[in-house]
Amino acid sequence: MSQPAPLHALPDPTTAELIAARPMLKLHTMDGLLMEGVPLQAVADQLGTPAWVYSAGTIRQRLAALTEALAGLNCHIHYAVKANDHLAILDLMRRGGAGADVVSGGELQRAQAAGIAADHIVFSGVGKTVAELRLALAEDIYQINVESHAELEMLSAVAAAMGRTARVALRINPDVDAGTHAKITTGRADNKFGIPFDEAAALYAHAAALPGVEPVGIALHIGSQILAMAPYRAAYTRAAELIRHLRAQGLEVSRMDCGGGLGIGYGDEAGASPQAFAGVLRNSFAGMGLILMTEPGRWLVGPAGVLLASVVLTKGHDRFIVLDAAMNDLVRPAMYDAYHGIVPLAAGNAVGAPRDVDVVGPVCETGDTFARGRAMPLVAAGGRVAILDAGAYGAVMSSTYNARPLAPIALVDGDRWATIRPRQEVTALWAAETIPDLTA
Numbered sequence: 001m002s003q004p005a006p007l008h009a010l011p012d013p014t015t016a017e018l019i020a021a022r023p024m025l026k027l028h029t030m031d032g033l034l035m036e037g038v039p040l041q042a043v044a045d046q047l048g049t050p051a052w053v054y055s056a057g058t059i060r061q062r063l064a065a066l067t068e069a070l071a072g073l074n075c076h077i078h079y080a081v082k083a084n085d086h087l088a089i090l091d092l093m094r095r096g097g098a099g100a101d102v103v104s105g106g107e108l109q110r111a112q113a114a115g116i117a118a119d120h121i122v123f124s125g126v127g128k129t130v131a132e133l134r135l136a137l138a139e140d141i142y143q144i145n146v147e148s149h150a151e152l153e154m155l156s157a158v159a160a161a162m163g164r165t166a167r168v169a170l171r172i173n174p175d176v177d178a179g180t181h182a183k184i185t186t187g188r189a190d191n192k193f194g195i196p197f198d199e200a201a202a203l204y205a206h207a208a209a210l211p212g213v214e215p216v217g218i219a220l221h222i223g224s225q226i227l228a229m230a231p232y233r234a235a236y237t238r239a240a241e242l243i244r245h246l247r248a249q250g251l252e253v254s255r256m257d258c259g260g261g262l263g264i265g266y267g268d269e270a271g272a273s274p275q276a277f278a279g280v281l282r283n284s285f286a287g288m289g290l291i292l293m294t295e296p297g298r299w300l301v302g303p304a305g306v307l308l309a310s311v312v313l314t315k316g317h318d319r320f321i322v323l324d325a326a327m328n329d330l331v332r333p334a335m336y337d338a339y340h341g342i343v344p345l346a347a348g349n350a351v352g353a354p355r356d357v358d359v360v361g362p363v364c365e366t367g368d369t370f371a372r373g374r375a376m377p378l379v380a381a382g383g384r385v386a387i388l389d390a391g392a393y394g395a396v397m398s399s400t401y402n403a404r405p406l407a408p409i410a411l412v413d414g415d416r417w418a419t420i421r422p423r424q425e426v427t428a429l430w431a432a433e434t435i436p437d438l439t440a
């Protein structure tokens with residue numbers, strides 16, 4: 001597979017540009033960087049760094065904007081829990097009217113723990129275990145997206161044995177290139193996801209004849225961080241074609257799950273437009289009388305989170321800025337070559353002349369680098385920065401590599417904020433470990 005083009009080949013946006021493009025952030029001359037009405041320095045003073053901070057207002061606004069764009073389309077939003085699975089975030093989604101798209105039994109239970117009703121939950125994923133399928137059937141969730149012939153047979157057997165019937169959508173692989181990073185492309189024929197397009201019609205007919213399953217629709221999800229509408233258009237055109245074909249054969253198809261993947265602007269590029277996305281849905285499925293579904297994760301929560309970090313020291317004649325946050329906290333730069341804007345918290349720093357620096361973490365891996373050759377103001381030892389757009393695939397992907405405890409999380413709402421997860425105690429890292437005596 002060819003290497004993707006760098007995600008951010010353009011000149012780095014300035015600190016002022018990064019802040020101006022993010023409505024929840026403001027630079028206050030005295031208090032420094034504010035999230036909504038809360039000085040992030042105050043959060044860092046209290047929680048220490050590294051620390052995650054999420055903006056409730058931003059999540060509410062984004063969910064409302066997407067809901068409004070989709071109005072009239074009979075389209076349900078199922079938030080992709082894996083993007084950020086904190087209960088407080090799931091609670092915001094539930095209050096905003098969204099259901100949940102889950103990819104594991106754990107996420108199913110998390111969604112329910114946050115009060116999301118089973119009939120607002122869709123279960124996706126390429127390798128659901130028998131135990132996970134049993135859980136989904138016992139809870140009678142809204143829909144299970146089946147990704148293979150083998151899974152369909154497994155689900156049929158499990159459901160029939162339980163005396164249940166699963167509402168099933170077949171996740172097809174439309175073989176379109178979403179034009180995104182290779183590690184987050186999921187809708188091409190050589191990806192592990194979905195049922196090959198050519199086999200889908202026969203499998204749907206087969207499903208209709210199996211006990212324990214009721215095929216109700218088609219699903220697809222072509223990848224993540226998608227900024228152009230053309231890949232969606234191509235995928236939905238194929239899906240609509242398949243649905244017409246199935247209906248012509250007398251098979252009932254009432255639902256179309258259109259997947260997630262809407263991208264955001266990590267640099268100064270514009271994020272995907274909900275209006276444009278709604279337009280594609282409208283054109284692709286007009287007059288088909290379908291219940292539509294979408295499963296956005298990143299678009300709803302990505303711009304709503306920052307990771308606060310302190311500068312431990314600078315080295316190499318100020319070429320390297322070493323932070324106390326690392327790849328174990330935020331792995332996206334190491335894993336996907338992802339660009340994240342980095343801005344100083346103190347107002348004084350933000351106006352310093354930009355210079356090219358490498359922003360790195362302390363973990364013993366060369367990949368522990370947040371930015372390479374980045375033009376930004378130098379922040380001296382003891383100063384703090386915010387790593388932007390860290391609300392999606394941030395804290396959920398953290399590990400405790402290098403015996404680094406999980407960072408705390410705060411939620412800002414207007415001019416108030418609360419700690420929604422304290423910093424993990426270092427002793428908790430080994431609390432469940434035992435040293436066995438196997439010599440006896």
Ligand SMILES: *Cc1c(COP(=O)(O)O)cnc(C)c1O
Nearest residue numbers: 080124224260261295296297298
């Ligand atoms: C990850 C995932 C999503 C969400 O993707 P985003 O890019 O965060 O919108 C939606 N559906 C499925 C099946 C997924 O695996």
